[in-house]
Amino acid sequence: MIVDRVKNPDYQTIQQVNIPKIESILLSNGIPLHYISVGEQPVVKLEISFDAGNWYEKENGVSFFTAKMLGEGTAKYSSSQISAFFDQFGAFIEFGHGLDRANITVYGLAKYLPELLPMVQEVLNNATFPEDELLKFKKIQLQTLAVNAEKTSFLANKIFRNTIFGDNHPYGKSLDEKAINAISRASLVEFYQSFWLNKKPRIFLSGKITATEVKLVEDFFGDIKVQESDKRQLSNEQLPEKKKILIEREESIQSSIRIGKQMMTRKHPDYFKMLVLNEALGGYFGSRLMKNIREEKGLTYGISSNIAPFTQAGYFVIGTDVKKEYTQLTIDEIYKEITILQKELIDADELEVVKNYMIGSFAGSLNTPFDISDRYKVIFSEDLPTDFYDCYIQNIQAVNAEMVMEVANQHLSINSLDEIVVGGK
Numbered sequence: 001m002i003v004d005r006v007k008n009p010d011y012q013t014i015q016q017v018n019i020p021k022i023e024s025i026l027l028s029n030g031i032p033l034h035y036i037s038v039g040e041q042p043v044v045k046l047e048i049s050f051d052a053g054n055w056y057e058k059e060n061g062v063s064f065f066t067a068k069m070l071g072e073g074t075a076k077y078s079s080s081q082i083s084a085f086f087d088q089f090g091a092f093i094e095f096g097h098g099l100d101r102a103n104i105t106v107y108g109l110a111k112y113l114p115e116l117l118p119m120v121q122e123v124l125n126n127a128t129f130p131e132d133e134l135l136k137f138k139k140i141q142l143q144t145l146a147v148n149a150e151k152t153s154f155l156a157n158k159i160f161r162n163t164i165f166g167d168n169h170p171y172g173k174s175l176d177e178k179a180i181n182a183i184s185r186a187s188l189v190e191f192y193q194s195f196w197l198n199k200k201p202r203i204f205l206s207g208k209i210t211a212t213e214v215k216l217v218e219d220f221f222g223d224i225k226v227q228e229s230d231k232r233q234l235s236n237e238q239l240p241e242k243k244k245i246l247i248e249r250e251e252s253i254q255s256s257i258r259i260g261k262q263m264m265t266r267k268h269p270d271y272f273k274m275l276v277l278n279e280a281l282g283g284y285f286g287s288r289l290m291k292n293i294r295e296e297k298g299l300t301y302g303i304s305s306n307i308a309p310f311t312q313a314g315y316f317v318i319g320t321d322v323k324k325e326y327t328q329l330t331i332d333e334i335y336k337e338i339t340i341l342q343k344e345l346i347d348a349d350e351l352e353v354v355k356n357y358m359i360g361s362f363a364g365s366l367n368t369p370f371d372i373s374d375r376y377k378v379i380f381s382e383d384l385p386t387d388f389y390d391c392y393i394q395n396i397q398a399v400n401a402e403m404v405m406e407v408a409n410q411h412l413s414i415n416s417l418d419e420i421v422v423g424g425k
Helices: 064-074 079-087 109-126 131-148 152-165 177-182 183-193 212-219 271-283 288-296 322-342 350-366 369-381 392-397 399-412
Strands: 021-025 033-038 043-050 092-097 102-109 202-207 244-246 254-263 302-308 314-323 418-423
Touching: 033 212, 033 369, 043 109, 043 369, 064 079, 064 092, 064 102, 064 109, 064 131, 064 183, 079 092, 079 109, 102 109, 109 212, 131 177, 131 183, 131 244, 152 254, 152 314, 152 392, 152 418, 202 212, 202 369, 244 322, 254 322, 271 288, 271 302, 271 314, 271 322, 271 350, 271 392, 271 399, 288 302, 288 322, 302 392, 314 322, 322 418, 350 392, 350 399
Parallel strands: 033 202, 244 418
Antiparallel strands: 021 033, 043 102, 043 202, 092 102, 254 314, 254 418, 302 314
């Protein structure tokens, strides 16, 4: 058989992805346990997720430091002893932190879960935040900050989030030298006691899960007396005024550009329309921004747009790095591509390619039980409909050219976009 390399191969659009259902129960003390059994390998992922991210802190950086230092020592074990304990079972533990939540995650073989859970419980209930370990971690963070401060891309991202959310918003803050130096052991202990210790988490269990693993989680966590964490409410702050910010870096040969604004959460009725618009504009390698600014004009190696939704808010951002002398031309071309989407209906063939790419990427992101569990984690953490991802393909397919133009005009007005440049023009 001779392959015709000129003709595109036939393809079939994915109409439906059957996502395995997750089981949900309440432990004896009311802690929700969500578990999913997929795959044949005897591995498990246990994630214990707390409402303990940036959103809940009063002192900048304390939630990050608390999460990252949970494993640095307990009443019985040192940091090295905790690490060695998990190593002997071929398992590992990690401590995650985000804008909304923080978590402890353990990966290991199912047969070792009875041995691993007591140490997880020890870390959760008896963290001590040793002063010497805190000093080491602060030095590491200060060194990391110093290195990152030399990068225009790091500064552009930092200034962008601060600009669109404001100085007092949890999503707008980032670690700086002053915040790191101000962190004390007492502040970590206070945050730990307020948002971790004996607080009600969500527990996610994924992998090859049987009734045995479910019972183990009940046995170890079901009899702990827990209570809800306080829910922080922000005052109705006026959104920051739209700004154009230029940070000159004479020693830099390039500029980092960030253009965007505050954006919707996943609950917004325009969320899927904006996803399609974003993909067409700069969400994949064949996007309009890539074709124009990378392929046709050669101004950059890469440019992208992204929608980042969180629990309380989100943002839209276009980002790229270019030579200084191409900065203004690149910005002009970005605005030109947005304006075209506002004035001209997207071509039917292009829209089909965009949708097929999005659907294919979505289907490919569900390869492991851990991937699937992560999708459900979003659903339960953000109080979304349980069929949110079951309906993903239908919601993408329902978006038409008129809808793309509508949300381009409604949500991406040029005058509503912040513009951050670090480097020069």
